Amino acid sequence: MLLAESAALIDVKLNLVKNCLWVHELNRHMLSEGEFHTLFSKLKIYPVKFFKYCRMSESTCFIILEAIRSEIEKEDTNF
Numbered sequence: 001m002l003l004a005e006s007a008a009l010i011d012v013k014l015n016l017v018k019n020c021l022w023v024h025e026l027n028r029h030m031l032s033e034g035e036f037h038t039l040f041s042k043l044k045i046y047p048v049k050f051f052k053y054c055r056m057s058e059s060t061c062f063i064i065l066e067a068i069r070s071e072i073e074k075e076d077t078n079f
Contacts, residue, residue, distance in 0.1 A: 024049070 026042055026049060033039075043050040044058060054061050 026039060026046065030039065039053070043053055047058065050058050050061075056064075
Protein backbone atom coordinates (compact mmCIF):
# COMPACT_ATOMS: atom_id res chain seq x y z
CA MET A 1 0.00 0.00 0.00
CA LEU A 2 2.77 2.43 0.89
CA LEU A 3 4.54 1.78 -2.41
CA ALA A 4 1.40 2.52 -4.43
CA GLU A 5 0.81 5.79 -2.55
CA SER A 6 4.42 6.85 -3.12
CA ALA A 7 4.16 6.09 -6.83
CA ALA A 8 0.94 8.10 -7.10
CA LEU A 9 2.53 11.04 -5.26
CA ILE A 10 5.55 10.97 -7.58
CA ASP A 11 3.23 10.98 -10.63
CA VAL A 12 1.36 14.01 -9.27
CA LYS A 13 4.60 15.91 -8.64
CA LEU A 14 5.93 15.10 -12.12
CA ASN A 15 2.71 16.35 -13.73
CA LEU A 16 2.96 19.60 -11.78
CA VAL A 17 6.53 20.15 -12.94
CA LYS A 18 5.60 19.47 -16.58
CA ASN A 19 2.74 21.97 -16.55
CA CYS A 20 4.56 24.74 -14.71
CA LEU A 21 6.04 27.35 -17.09
CA TRP A 22 7.55 30.66 -16.06
CA VAL A 23 6.36 33.61 -18.13
CA HIS A 24 8.09 36.98 -17.88
CA GLU A 25 5.97 39.82 -16.53
CA LEU A 26 6.16 41.63 -19.88
CA ASN A 27 4.59 38.73 -21.76
CA ARG A 28 1.73 37.92 -19.39
CA HIS A 29 -0.73 40.51 -20.70
CA MET A 30 0.45 40.73 -24.30
CA LEU A 31 -2.73 39.19 -25.75
CA SER A 32 -5.14 41.35 -23.77
CA GLU A 33 -3.25 44.65 -23.89
CA GLY A 34 -1.70 44.46 -27.33
CA GLU A 35 1.92 43.95 -28.16
CA PHE A 36 3.55 47.18 -29.25
CA HIS A 37 1.47 49.89 -27.58
CA THR A 38 2.01 48.71 -24.00
CA LEU A 39 5.07 46.54 -24.43
CA PHE A 40 7.35 49.23 -25.80
CA SER A 41 6.86 51.53 -22.82
CA LYS A 42 7.42 48.65 -20.37
CA LEU A 43 10.57 47.48 -22.17
CA LYS A 44 12.40 50.58 -20.94
CA ILE A 45 12.47 49.01 -17.48
CA TYR A 46 14.33 45.92 -18.76
CA PRO A 47 17.32 46.95 -20.96
CA VAL A 48 18.20 43.36 -21.89
CA LYS A 49 14.63 42.64 -23.03
CA PHE A 50 14.57 45.97 -24.90
CA PHE A 51 17.73 44.98 -26.77
CA LYS A 52 16.33 41.54 -27.65
CA TYR A 53 13.05 43.05 -28.89
CA CYS A 54 14.46 45.98 -30.88
CA ARG A 55 17.92 44.55 -31.64
CA MET A 56 19.47 47.86 -30.61
CA SER A 57 20.01 49.81 -27.43
CA GLU A 58 17.37 52.20 -26.15
CA SER A 59 19.53 55.25 -26.92
CA THR A 60 20.13 54.13 -30.52
CA CYS A 61 16.43 53.44 -30.97
CA PHE A 62 15.45 56.93 -29.84
CA ILE A 63 18.14 58.58 -32.00
CA ILE A 64 16.67 56.82 -35.04
CA LEU A 65 13.12 57.66 -33.93
CA GLU A 66 13.97 61.36 -33.66
CA ALA A 67 15.57 61.29 -37.12
CA ILE A 68 12.43 59.86 -38.78
CA ARG A 69 9.77 61.43 -36.54
CA SER A 70 8.55 63.92 -39.18
CA GLU A 71 8.21 61.14 -41.76
CA ILE A 72 6.09 58.83 -39.61
CA GLU A 73 4.01 61.36 -37.67
CA LYS A 74 0.26 61.48 -38.31
CA GLU A 75 -0.94 64.37 -40.44
CA ASP A 76 -4.36 65.92 -40.99
CA THR A 77 -5.41 65.59 -44.61
CA ASN A 78 -8.40 66.61 -46.74
CA PHE A 79 -9.21 63.04 -47.74
